[in-house]
Amino acid sequence: MFFIISKVAGFFLAPSNALVILTIFGVVVQMLWSFRVGAVVAAAGLVGILACGLGPVANWLILPLENRFEQPASDNAAPDGIIVLGGALSDRVSGERDAGLELTEAGDRILALLRLARTYPQARIVFTGGSSALTGGGRKTEGELVGEAIERFGLSPERVTIESNSRNTAENASFSKEIAKPRADETWWLVTSAFHMPRAVGVFRAAGFPVTAYPVDFRAAPDDWMRPFATVSDGLRRTDVAFREWVGLLAYYWTGRIDTLFPGP
Numbered sequence: 573m574f575f576i577i578s579k580v581a582g583f584f585l586a587p588s589n590a591l592v593i594l595t596i597f598g599v600v601v602q603m604l605w606s607f608r609v610g611a612v613v614a615a616a617g618l619v620g621i622l623a624c625g626l627g628p629v630a631n632w633l634i635l636p637l638e639n640r641f642e643q644p645a646s647d648n649a650a651p652d653g654i655i656v657l658g659g660a661l662s663d664r665v666s667g668e669r670d671a672g673l674e675l676t677e678a679g680d681r682i683l684a685l686l687r688l689a690r691t692y693p694q695a696r697i698v699f700t701g702g703s704s705a706l707t708g709g710g711r712k713t714e715g716e717l718v719g720e721a722i723e724r725f726g727l728s729p730e731r732v733t734i735e736s737n738s739r740n741t742a743e744n745a746s747f748s749k750e751i752a753k754p755r756a757d758e759t760w761w762l763v764t765s766a767f768h769m770p771r772a773v774g775v776f777r778a779a780g781f782p783v784t785a786y787p788v789d790f791r792a793a794p795d796d797w798m799r800p801f802a803t804v805s806d807g808l809r810r811t812d813v814a815f816r817e818w819v820g821l822l823a824y825y826w827t828g829r830i831d832t833l834f835p836g837p
Contacts, residue, residue: 587815588808591620624811625804631796633814638766638792640836641773641785650692652758655748655783656685657741657772658701658714668711673721680789684763689727698751700735700744741772742829745779754781765789767814771821774830
């Protein structure tokens with residue numbers, strides 16, 4: 573039920589959708605009830621679209637998330653294991669096209685898997701990712717697609733354990749723990765997008781699986797606080813991503829899936 577509610581609520585809470593709905597509602601109010609009230613509502617929606625689409629609002633939202641964790645220093649001890657979260661490819665397009673793995677904006681998670689696997693040849697690797705689609709998912713889950721591509725990556729299938737049933741971050745953590753069975757003396761690195769790292773680390777900690785953050789897929793440069801966007805679509809896309817993550821933190825905290833509202837190092 574949590575999965576379904578989160579997907580439905582996510583549609584209406586996405587700023588791009590909410591602002592368009594608000595603008596359309598204002599136009600309808602203009603035509604059917606009060607021109608003045610409707611004009612104010614529609615103007616508010618348009619101002620919001622422009623502020624989030626062209627202004628730096630998206631960066632204000634995403635930079636606190638991305639700056640929360642740093643990658644381990646190069647002189648850190650080698651990890652015993654590496655967890656890589658899914659969300660890096662389109663399972664529907666990849667499965668339907670049969671043309672290899674079609675990466676999303678978060679494709680750096682796959683690149684990190686390959687890079688770290690070669691840098692730390694003794695580390696165990698777990699890739700965790702099922703299908704996060706409520707409807708219209710692909711024929712194969714993300715985990716299944718990555719599992720089929722492991723040998724093409726030049727890695728031995730025995731090195732990488734695939735978990736392909738999880739649908740969200742909470743399930744990533746619980747299913748990965750079952751697979752990895754981490755010991756108290758082991759060090760495990762967690763690879764996911766930088767904006768998603770606070771919630772991911774919090775979920776793994778709450779599941780009793782302590783991990784070291786290895787953030788990748790940074791969307792903003794450290795000094796982008798006041799940087800505008802060249803197109804409305806770019807700004808709205810980043811606003812949606814960051815806002816969704818803040819809502820996810822609140823939802824996970826309220827439902828007991830993380831122990832603190834904004835997990836940190």
